[in-house]
Amino acid sequence: MIEEISHLRELLGSLQGIVATPGKAVLAATAICSLIAAIHVFRAWWRLRHIPGPFLNSITPLAMTYHCFTEDVTTYTYNLTRKYGPLVRVQPNVVVYNDPETLRRICSVKADYTKGLWFEFSRWNLERYSCIAMRDNESRKERKTKLLPAASRVDNQFYTLDVATSATFGKPFGFLKKDGDVEKYLETTEAMTPMFGVLGTLPWLVYVMHAWPLNRMMPGEGDQVGFGRMMNVAGSETTSIALRMALLSILTTPLTYRKLQAEIDNFHANKAVEADDKSVMTYADAKTLPYLQAVIREALRLWPPSAGLFTKEVPKAGDSIHGYYLPPGTEVGQCLSSVGKLPRIWGADADLYYPERWLEATPEKFDEMQAAVDLVFSSGKYVCLGKHIAWMELLKFFAEVTADPITWLTTDFWIRFTRRE
Ligand code: HEM
Structure with a gap:
């Protein structure tokens, strides 16, 4: 002693x-x-050491953060699922899956999963939660019920922003009329886009940004210009991406363009006798045109506009995905780009933009494809509140844009419209 x-x-x-x-x-x-x-680091690595993935990703989130900065994180995650299989570890506590069945199961109303830490990126005010940032399922369900009427009322981006502001504030902010940015919304959003991804990989940064002195620089709802002025305008960015990618696909596939124009011409020709106003196609009419829908679905499949991980947190009881046990608290993210290219659903030419596949499919295959593409709007208790508005915007946009003018792609995705003779 x-x-x-x-x-x-x-x-x-x-x-x-x-x-x-x-x-x-x-x-x-x-x-x-x-x-x-x-x-x-060792404890974090040990917890999920049995899940395949690059070693660097299993000990640090920085690989994902880097790819958010370089704005190729979607391709990066997609390539990881191709290399490592249907479940891959992309960060120490984050795994990603690539199949529709798992997405539907995790998002189903019965599942005990909740939204993961990833969603903290969208908290611009720590005292309040937007619908998308609400991680508690019950509170979000209540909020969604209140928001549903506004989302059911109802760009290029000016178009989607005017539609979104009409639904949210009762009148458009006037992007189309001005033919330019309003309240510096686009300028600020563009500058901040890589930051959203970075915050998704390092959610704790949100709390640092809300602490003094950084909080003084954060956008707020009282702002006269910029993102803060418009932060209630959900979904304009995603719809605008969908429009742009579908437009790019059509303009770079002349055969598709001609077929689409022929379908619309045919519709107007047959309707001319009975319709009073032939100039604008209604949403109900647009929904009857199979090729128009195929053109849009095919673009959504290849370029899902919301390609983030949208992680959900494994509940207290733990879970197993693709035979791998996941302890409670693990964040499980989705890889929609991979869902849209799975050969078992889309065939060997999955990488090809080919709207005809929707017309050639048997009814059973069509249903399977439709259910898979629908997942770009998520599913079950997380399903997008603006799904129907977005679909209406897309159908009506292409029904009008391809009806009359001849559209030309010029440099740097500037587009010229010329009236048909
Ligand atoms: C092509 C366009 C769009 C796509 C691809 C899209 C996609 C999505 C996805 C994937 C989610 C689910 C997030 C999760 O897993 O928790 C979501 C949620 C949401 N979306 Fe959309 N969206 C689009 C347009 C819109 C529009 C136009 C609006 C509003 C008018 C909107 C409002 C919302 C809201 C409020 C939520 C939160 C729902 C929840 O957290 O339960 N979206 N969207």
């Missing part, structure tokens, strides 16, 4: 010696911090 006490004294004496010398104290502090960090 006496011997142990004298050892302890010696140890304390040498520690006092270290702390008394500033250089040694810094060294000791660095060593302790490094040890704590190493234990933390």
Whole structure:
């Protein structure tokens, strides 16, 4: 006992010696911090060590953060699912799956999953939650019920923003009329887009940004210009991506363009006798045109406009996906780009933009394809509130844009419309 006490004294004496010398104290502090960090990294790696994925991703979120900055994170995640299989570890606590069945099961009303930490990226006000950021299922369900009437009323981006502001504020903000940016919304959104992805991979940054002094620079709902002025306008960005990608697909596939124009010409020719106003096609009419719908579905399949991970958190009981056990608290993300290209659903030419596949499919195949493409709007208790508005905007846009003018793609995705003779 006496011997142990004298050892302890010696140890304390040498520690006092270290702390008394500033250089040694810094060294000791660095060593302790490094040890704590190493234990933390090791524990995080150990938890999901059985899930396939690159080693770097299993110990740090930085690979994903880097790809958010370089704006190729969707392709990066898609390539990981191709290399590592249907479940891949992309961050220490985040795994990603690539099949429609898992997405439907996780999002179903009965499942105990909740929204994951990833959604913290959308919290611009820590005191309040927007619908998309609400992680508690019951509170979100209540909010969605209240928002549904506004979402049911109802760009290129000017078009989608005017539709979205009409639904939210009762009148359009006037992007189309001005033929330009209003309240610097587009300018700010564009500058901030890579930041959204980064916050999704490092959600704790949201709390740093809301602490003084950074919080003074954050956008707020009282702002006169910029993102804060417009943050209630959900869905204009996603719909605008869908419009742009479908438009690009049509303009670069002349055969598709001609077929679509022929379908619309045919519709107007047959309707001319009975209709009073032939100039604008109604939503109900647009829904009867199979090729028009195929053109849009095919673009949504290849370029899902909301391609983020949208992680959900594994409930207390844990879960298994593709035979891999996932402990509670694991974040499970979706890879929609992969869902849209799975050869077992889309065939060997899955990478090809080919709207005809929708017309050639048997009724059973068509249903399977439709159910898979529908997932770009998510499913079950997370389903997009603006799904029907978005679909209406898309159908009506293409019904009008391809009806009369001849559309030309010029440089850098500027488009010229010329009236048909
Ligand atoms: C092509 C256009 C659109 C796409 C692809 C899309 C996609 C999505 C997706 C994937 C989600 C689910 C997120 C999750 O997993 O939790 C979502 C949620 C949501 N969307 Fe959309 N969206 C579109 C347009 C719109 C529009 C036009 C509006 C509003 C008018 C809107 C409002 C919302 C809202 C409020 C939510 C939150 C629902 C919830 O958290 O339960 N979206 N959207």
